[in-house]
Amino acid sequence: ECGLGGLVHDIGKSAMPRTLLDKSTALTKDELALLQTHAVGGHHLLQGTGQFSEIAREICLHHHERIDGSGYPDAQKADGISLWAKMGAICDVYDTLTSSSPYHHAWSPAQALKYMMARTDTQFDRTVFQAFTRSVGIYPVGTLVKLRTNRLGVVVHQNEASALKPDVVVFYSGNTKTRVRPERISLGKSDDSIVTVEDATTWGLSDEEVSDMCLV
Known part of the structure; x- marks a missing residue:
């Protein structure tokens, strides 16, 4: 209702x-x-x-x-x-x-x-x-984030133990400005962490490219 x-x-x-x-x-x-x-x-x-x-x-x-x-x-x-x-x-x-x-x-x-x-x-x-x-979640599913290791990832799953450490699919290197093979990381079990929320256009990415990572 x-x-x-x-x-x-x-x-x-x-x-x-x-x-x-x-x-x-x-x-x-x-x-x-x-x-x-x-x-x-x-x-x-x-x-x-x-x-x-x-x-x-x-x-x-x-x-x-x-x-x-x-x-x-x-x-x-x-x-x-x-x-x-x-x-x-x-x-x-x-x-x-x-x-x-x-x-x-x-x-x-x-x-x-x-x-x-x-x-x-x-x-x-x-x-x-x-x-x-x-x-x-603090970082809802579909949010584009930059990690401490200067990689970009998309939030794909919430971590019930910590809203600050969701699961993300990393797919872009901020160092080389190129896409990398998608990798799912559970930040709750990783030394990496979210630094900022990013705008896809800042990195020359489309919203569709970002949302596609939720399907990986």
């Missing part, structure tokens, strides 16, 4: 003008007010079908609430926000930050988590956010 709620949480945007959704500059006060009606509008759509659970409808209606009361549509605070809505809020913001749009260049998963972590206890519930982080 939570998953279904996540799939339809923004269904209210289907009633928004395309020009509003595709606008690349800052929204006016009136445009922002109109956009914010998508939560209530989406809830009405789901309720009207009679086919969606209370949980799915709750996620749709309140995924923009914030625990400091700065959200919408009801300016709910902390314990007044349901667990489902708190979960939906975190997933929604993470998805927005890591996706490209007319008004936003996609951030890396690590950048998004750092941004959101700084807003726990004000916008996001700390306990729920910590659970989310354990689920996706």
Whole structure:
């Protein structure tokens, strides 16, 4: 039911003008007010079908609430926000930050988590956010990272014992600037470690080349 709620949480945007959704500059006060009606509008759509659970409808209606009361549509605070809505809020913001749009260049998963972590206890519930982080990992699967040995690798599996030491597939040498034979390394059992999160374009790599390493 939570998953279904996540799939339809923004269904209210289907009633928004395309020009509003595709606008690349800052929204006016009136445009922002109109956009914010998508939560209530989406809830009405789901309720009207009679086919969606209370949980799915709750996620749709309140995924923009914030625990400091700065959200919408009801300016709910902390314990007044349901667990489902708190979960939906975190997933929604993470998805927005890591996706490209007319008004936003996609951030890396690590950048998004750092941004959101700084807003726990004000916008996001700390306990729920910590659970989310354990689920996706500090370095989510698919993240391009540079190791201490100056090699590039892609995170392919989380390490339950340490979020800082996932399994990676190393495929590129930063010293020679060339690809090397892919090798899977469990950092939890290695002396190597992650130094930074990298942007594929910086190394002349495509997103497809990086994502392909997840299949090795």
